[in-house]
Amino acid sequence: MFQLFRKDVLKCLRVDERFVKESDHADLTCTIAFKIAKEEKRNPLDIARELAERLEPVGYIGKIEVVNGYINFFASEEFLEDTINTIIDTDENYGNLRFEGKILIEHTSANPDGPLHIGHMRNSIIGDSLARIFRKAGFDVTTHYYVNDMGRQIAIAVLGYRLFGLDNAKKPDHAVVDVYIKANEEIEKNPELEKEVEKLMLDYENFEGDAVRDFKFVVERALEGIKQTLRSLNVNHDEYVWESEFLRNGYVDRVLSILEGRGLIERDGAWFVKLEKPVILRRENGTTLYITRDLAYHLWKGERFERFINILGSDHKLYGRQLSEILDLINLRKPEIVFFEFVSLPEGSMSTRRGKFVSADDLISKVYEEARRIVEDRDLSEDEKDRIAKSVAVGAIRFDFVKVAPEKPMIFDWSKALDFERQTSSYIQYSHARCCSILRKAVKSGMPELEFRPEICTDIERRLVILLSKFPCVIERVIDELKPSYIAEYLLSVSNVFNEFYRGHRVLGEDSEVRMHRLAIVDAVRIVLRNGLDLLGIEALERM
RNA sequence: GGACCCGUAGCCUAGCUUGGACAGGGCGUGGGCCUCCUAAGCCCAAGGUCGCGGGUUCAAAUCCCGCCGGGUCCGCCA
Structure with missing residues (x-):
């Protein structure tokens, strides 16, 4: 989805795409004014203003602003609405791209x-x-x-x-x-x-x-x-x-x-x-x-x-x-x-020959035991506890490895591997479970209708939707650069923004319009987290 | 000796390809938040010479050169 918005911005600007970047201050920003300022020895702010005046907001572009020489682009309400609807409609297929070809991964x-x-x-x-x-x-x-x-x-x-x-x-x-x-x-x-x-x-x-x-x-x-x-x-x-x-x-x-x-x-x-x-x-x-x-x-x-x-x-x-x-x-x-x-290992490199290594089996079972210990006093059946501990453990391990860029050396540390306070994968699983819990309750109370209303979006909701729209781009970046760590980083930021949303926004207690609107957002977050975790081989638990 | 990789707060990590708006997160530390959708959560605070030194530039964590520290490789091994 985000790519479509990006395309519109490029169409509108007609500049080299190198000058169009993501930013904290806008959905997309353009830095071309700095480049021109250098060539013409003029003030970037003036140039940006002149350029922006001539720009027509086309397609998904909602607003164009100039700040400090940056030309900032904001997506339209229509874009937000289409994003949420696309995610909910395509569900498990959201994020699918149209590449073709036979690939072997060894x-x-x-x-x-x-x-x-x-x-x-x-x-x-x-x-x-x-x-x-x-x-x-x-x-x-x-x-x-x-x-x-x-x-x-x-x-x-x-x-x-x-x-x-x-x-x-x-x-x-x-x-x-x-x-x-x-x-x-x-x-x-x-x-x-x-x-x-x-x-x-x-x-x-x-x-x-x-x-x-x-x-x-x-x-x-x-x-x-x-x-x-x-x-x-x-x-x-x-x-x-x-x-x-x-x-x-x-x-x-x-x-x-x-x-x-x-x-x-x-x-x-x-x-x-x-x-x-x-x-x-x-x-x-x-x-x-x-x-x-x-x-x-x-x-x-x-x-x-x-x-x-x-x-x-x-x-x-x-x-x-x-x-x-x-x-x-x-x-x-x-x-x-x-x-x-x-x-x-802290004491040096591993060697199978000399028996100096930590086996995967050992790590898996120790992390599992720790997860099991944490889940022990929950009000869940034994089977469920076991299943949750298992997928939390696998998630913790997989995420710990995948989140670090491959070119970084790692030193394995037992106390860190077993410290669930710092396990970011369970944080993502937890965020997903929270979504599921809200949706489950909505169904139970018989009012599970979803309808996104862009005009009542709060700032955080808007940020969240924009972030969700980027999921396919993240996948494309991994295809280009062969770095699965991008998915990990992305899911973490979705969880962050979602939890911020969760804190300040009630869903079920609201009137029907707001409730339907927020349920749509929650469902979309659920889908993106679930699809994303799936890409990392981590189970998206519905409760934990 | 030559080649490649890494070096971001006490610890871990993102950003570096394509230089720009206050270097993002997490753990740990100090403080606050559960009569309300799961507190595996949220908020606030303290904590940084982006390894060091030069250079290029209006602008460098990011580009260039030199150095330092750590890792790896240089088999009629795999």
Whole structure:
């Protein structure tokens, strides 16, 4: 909706859209007068006045004002009315955009050598939120978990499994990491074992007997646990794609022969492509490397999708550049990569290998317990308490990760993770529940009619409606910049303004005209909060 | 050594792409608000050299240069 108003302002002004901005002082403001003032060495205020005099308020423009050289635009009453009506009419479809195209989003893709830890969660949450937002925008989205079943660390986990067996009493991914950690210790004590690891890798790459069976078993056990964790976080993958598949289906050979065909492969025993640094694609012993299979994967992606987005930790920046450069050399489509900085512990960075990490499962269950404790003395059934605590916990976790811009490093702190005073996601859920509660009571009293009346809007109501009109723009910005944190920030501001409205405005106690008007606003807020929370994979609770 | 990212009140964070109207929030601190739609809420107050130093500009948290602090990467690992 807001875009329509913006278009009208641009049509009216006919200036470059860079000079039209959002502002605290107006719905939109134009700073062109400053630019002209500079060129003509005149007072910006005079210029703004002259310009404004010639402007015709068209379409949704209600009022134009000049202050301090800014030309301020205010949306019309008609705009406010159309906004509310559109939101209520389109309901769960409000915010849908008309983008098209097949997109692949690959995220999480943690090595299946143990459970997800809080660093992986950042990946999953960014990726899953982006997938939801891209779907909302109209794209045909598929999500992949790229299963790294061929790595050295998987070989070590397999070695651990052979030496110690898996503890069946434990969640399978935790059982895998136990033997993975022990195997690493074992190797450190006895470097001879190194040879066994190498042999395992070689056997697996050549699809030889026991190795295939054991790799498959260990990887599947780990994935079983990982999937369970992801499910509890409302994170979904459409497909799990195993890296070794690209060896079997010929894509590795294909990508190598394309490179060979372009004369890009050099040899000195190993095969490599010479970028700034040589990138090895094939070892002397004939086996492939991670990047080789990933190139094959991207060849495969390019044949099926118009765009692909990968979510990667920033330690993969150089890797990502190398991958992209090689794809470029053979004219294949490159991935768009979202890098996120590390989540570390107060005592330093995490390490699965050394068992130094906070598992996602641990975090989820502790946050759940805390939420459950808070909800305990409410007048609700046990089932309801459980459900509320669960979605408040998931919301708290997801929101905490998604609200921070990906390029910011995070230091995990238990006391903060468990402090519900600072949980902004439950604040948004609460605001939504408040809306629901009002609407529920309106229905109960048999007068749930909604009719927005722009002419009786108070300042806060007006601010709220303008804010609601921006929801689709926020989604579009995320599509442009791949930053789901914008949604988090937006929902927070909607909740802020709504709560301010709630404090000063009674709804149910008012006469029918005001009551219907405010019920319409409350319903619209409810819809935007619910649709927005959905984009972040957080349940919009109707009561809490 | 080279490359990339981050540095905003006691703590966390938005804004930086495209320079402009008092740098927004949150936690914590001090004070106030439930005979009224959920107090997981609201209001008020204190708290800032926007890492430091230069430069560009009428105007810099935002652009440029240099430095400092923290993180990451630079494997025939993934």
